[in-house]
Amino acid sequence: MSDGNGAPPALLATDHVVKAFGGLVAVNDVSFSVPQRSIVSIIGPNGAGKTTFFNMLTGLYKPTLGTISFADKDITGMRPDKITALGVARTFQNIRLFPTMSAVENVMVGQHARMRAGIFGSVLRTPRVRKEERAVREKAREALLYVGLRESELDQVAANLSYGDQRRLEIARALASDPALLLLDEPTAGMNPNESARLTEFMDRLRSERDLTILLIEHDMKVVMGVSERITVLDHGEKIAEGDPVEIRADERVVEAYLGKRGDD
Amino acid sequence: MSGLRELRTSKWANPLLAGTVILAAALFPFFVGPLDSIMDDSILVLAYVVMALGLNLVVGFAGLLDLGFVAFYAFGLLVTGWWASDHFSDVNSKASSPGIHVGVGEFPQSLAGIHFNFLLLVIGAILICAIAGAIIGLPTLRLRGDYIAIVTLAFGEIIGRVAQNGDELTPFANNKLTNGRQSISPIDQIDLPFLEEFDQATNLRPYFWTVLALALVVLFVNFRLRDSRLGRAWIALREDEVAAASMGVPLVRTKLLAYATGGAFGGISGAFLGPYLQSVNANQFQFGFSIFILAMVILGGLGSIWGVVLGAVLVAAMNVFVIPDVLDGGAVRSVLDSLGLDFTFSQVSFGVFGFILVLMMVLRPQGLIPERRRKLEFAEVTGTDETLYEARA
DSSP: OOOSSOOOOEEEEEEEEEEEETTEEEEEEEEEEEETTOEEEEEOSTTSSHHHHHHHHTTSSOOSEEEEEETTEEOTTOOHHHHHHHTEEEOOSSOOOOTTSBHHHHHHHHTGGGOOOOHHHHHHTOHHHHHHHHHHHHHHHHHHHHHTOOGGGTTSBGGGSOHHHHHHHHHHHHHTTOOSEEEEESTTTTOOHHHHHHHHHHHHHHHHHHOOEEEEEOOOHHHHHHHOSEEEEEETTEEEEEEOHHHHHHOHHHHHHHHOOTTOO | OHHHHHHHHSTTHHHHHHHHHHHHHHHGGGGSOTTOHHHHHHHHHHHHHHHHHHHIIIIIISOOOOSOTHHHHHHHHHHHHHHEESTTTTTTTTSSSOSEEESOOHHHHTSSSEEEOHHHHHHHHHHHHHHHHHHHHGGGTTOOTHHHHHHHHHHHHHHHHHHHTGGGOOOBTTBOSOOTTSOBOOOOOOOOTTSOOOOTTTOOHHHHHHHHHHHHHHHHHHHHHHTSHHHHHHHHHHHOHHHHHHTTOOHHHHHHHHHHHHHHHHHHHHHHHHHHHTOBOGGGOOHHHHHHHHHHHHHHOTTOHHHHHHHHHHHHHIIIIIIIIIITSHHHHHHHHHTTOOOOTTTTHHHHHHHHHHHHHHHOTTOSSOOHHHHHHHHSOOSOOSOTTSSOO
C-alpha cells in the first residue's frame, strides 16, 4: 500500500477493512497506511468507528473483511499479545490501568512480551531471572521518569495518581514493550490546553528520540493540526477524506461531517 | 523495650518472625503425645492450608472464581487410591510376587495391586491435577466472572459423579475405576527415603512434619510466583483483561497456568490426605468441600498469602476442633439440651460457616489480613471502569 506521494514505506497498512457487528457496519472498507516515523491522526465525529478501527489494529477485534499488515507482516486477526510482541503498543480512550498495582508494576507488566522468565525459573529465581527482574524494574522506573512522573510517585498505586499522571503512566506502560508503532486513543481527553500542548511536544520528542511512529485518535483540533503530518477522517465507518492538515481543513465533506450540510434548513 | 522496637523495624524482622513461627511449629509435636487429638487436628489444618493456598492462586491472584476445587482434592486422593493400595489387585497378579511395586517398604511389597512411593504419588498428583486444571480451564477461556464459576462448579460435580459411579466403570480390563461410595482402603503408609515407614496407628509426628514441609514448600512457591513475571500477569489479568492482553500478556496461557498451578497444589494436599485418612471414597468429593476451601480464602483475604494461611487455619480449626469439640461438647451441649434442642452443630456445620461468612461480609469484607491491593479497593472507589465487556465481542 502506498499513497502515491512517494512517501517512505508504510509501517502499518490496512486494505479494505470492514467490521460489522451483526447488521451494524462500524467500519466500512477503510484502506489507509501509516508511513514509518510519521505521526498520523484519525479524526471523526463520535461514533465514526475510530476506536473500533483501533481495536482491530491491536487484535481486540477481528476484521470481518480485509487485511491489516504491520512491517510487511499480515497481522489480520492475530492475538493482541502477539501483535504487541511484534511492536504495536496502545493506550485506551478511558484509561485502563491496573488500578491496584503500583506505577512501576504497571510498566513492568508492559514489558511482559519482552521477558522470558517461566514458571520454574521464577520459583527457583535463577540468576538469569533475577537479572531480568532487576533490569525490567530499572527500565520501568526510567520509562516513568521519561514521561514525567516524579520519583516519589513511582511506587504509588496507579489508582491514587492524578488524572494527568495516569495518562502519562499509560503511555509509559505502552512504551515499555519497545514498540515501533504507538497507538494513542484520545490522549488529551480531559486535559487542559496547557497539558495538551505539553503532550503535543512530547509526541514530537518521542518520534525523534525513540524512532517511534505514532497513530492517534484525537478530538482536539489544535493538537491534531499541530502534530500530524497526515490526517484520516472517518464518518459513519467510512473514510471520507485523507491528507495533510491544510487539505483537511479545506475539505468540504469534513466540514459537513462535523457541522452539517451547508444551506440545509 | 527499645531493643524490641529496633528489632521490629529492622529488615530482619519478617524473616526472624517467620523463622520463629516455623521453628515453633516444627518443635510443637514434642510437647504433645504422639497420638494426641491436637496432632490429628493440626495435620488436617495444615493439609487444608496447602489446599487453600492453591485455590488462592486461582481465585485470589488471577481472579478466576473456581467453585470446583474439590476436583483436585478428588484427583489427589484417587492417585493414592490407584497407586498405593490393592485397588487394582489383578495387575500383574500371575507373577511370583503379584502387583507392581516401586520404592515401597516390606509390607506393601507383599500386597497385590500397584504400590508407588509417596514421592511418586505427589509427582503423579501434581501432573494429573495440572492437566485436569488445564482441561477445566479450556472451556472457561471465553467466559468472564460468574460464568467461570458455573463451569468450574459443573466440572467439580462431574468429577464427583464419575468417582461415585466409578465402581461400574471398568476402563482397564476388569478393574473398577473407583470404589464408588465404598472406600478404597487401606492406603499405604507414607514411606520416605532414608526414614522408617510411617505408622499413624502409633505415631502421628512424622505425618505432621511431612505436611508441615509440604505447606512450607507451597508457601514458598506462592511467594516466589506472586513476585514474578507470571504473578504480575495474573494480577493484571484480574484487574483488566483487555488491557493485559494489549500489554502482551497471553490470556490463554496465563489463565491455564493459573488453573494448572492451583490445581497441582490441591493435588499435593490430596496425595497427602490419602495415606493419612486411609480412605478414598466418593462421599469425600462433595460440592461443599469447594465452598469450604473458598471460605478459607475469602475469610483470610483474597490474594493475600498470609491472610489465606490464617483463614485456612481458622476455618479448618472450626471444622476439626471448635464445632465437634467445643460447640458440641460440654457447656454448650448442656445448654442446648436444657432448651430441648436436639441438633448438633456438626449437623449444621455449613450453616455455621455461612454465618461466619455473612458476619465477615458485614464487618470486614476485605478479609482478616487483606492484600495490600484489596485494602485499597475497599478503602475507596478505584479507577476501574466497568466496560470490560466492550471489547472481545
